[in-house]
Amino acid sequence: MKTLIVYFSWSNNTKKLVEAINKEFNFDVVRVEREVPYSNDYNTCAYVEAKEEVEKKIFPKIKKLEIDANDYDKILLFFPIWWYTFPMPIATFISSLGDYKGEIVVFANSYTNDPQYMINANRDLKNINPNITFKEGLFNQSVKNHIDFINGEINN
Numbered sequence: 001m002k003t004l005i006v007y008f009s010w011s012n013n014t015k016k017l018v019e020a021i022n023k024e025f026n027f028d029v030v031r032v033e034r035e036v037p038y039s040n041d042y043n044t045c046a047y048v049e050a051k052e053e054v055e056k057k058i059f060p061k062i063k064k065l066e067i068d069a070n071d072y073d074k075i076l077l078f079f080p081i082w083w084y085t086f087p088m089p090i091a092t093f094i095s096s097l098g099d100y101k102g103e104i105v106v107f108a109n110s111y112t113n114d115p116q117y118m119i120n121a122n123r124d125l126k127n128i129n130p131n132i133t134f135k136e137g138l139f140n141q142s143v144k145n146h147i148d149f150i151n152g153e154i155n156n
């Protein structure tokens with residue numbers, strides 16, 4: 001079975017989480033990036049750019065990925081919560097997958113530990129691409145808990 005990690009990260013919390021987890025697994029990793037990068041200024045990124053995209057459901061262009069996700073049986077998808085759900089570059093990535101036949105396991109992190117965020121994100125992902133099988137992974141958990149969870153996933 002081939003597994004790929006796909007992640008989005010703006011202030012690098014998710015990047016660091018993925019790197020710490022992947023020391024254990026050494027899966028292929030790809031970062032989703034907006035073609036026009038978000039501002040480095042938090043207020044501009046959060047209250048102008050990201051807010052408008054989420055509210056208006058804008059799917060921003062993303063940089064071309066150097067892998068074909070369809071070569072993998074499983075995708076471990078990591079992102080921070082933005083405005084109560086996933087950042088919209090994740091929406092662009094998911095819609096680009098077409099009828100991906102594998103399974104996508106969803107992992108999120110955020111500043112506030114509100115379990116509703118994960119419910120929102122999973123609901124919104126399914127709405128973008130109902131043909132894809134999504135599985136709820138972990139929300140705001142430690143590196144060790146991620147490693148244990150992913151071991152359970154790949155040994156099943």
Ligand SMILES: Cc1cc2nc3c(=O)[nH]c(=O)nc-3n(C[C@H](O)[C@H](O)[C@H](O)COP(=O)(O)O)c2cc1C
Nearest residue numbers: 009010011012013014046080082083084110111112
């Ligand atoms: C645009 C934006 C929107 C955010 N919205 C939320 C939110 O709705 N709820 C929350 O708890 N944290 C929110 N956060 C905080 C991030 O989810 C949190 O800091 C996360 O760990 C950042 O991950 P990153 O460093 O990989 O980008 C937001 C951050 C940004 C930049």
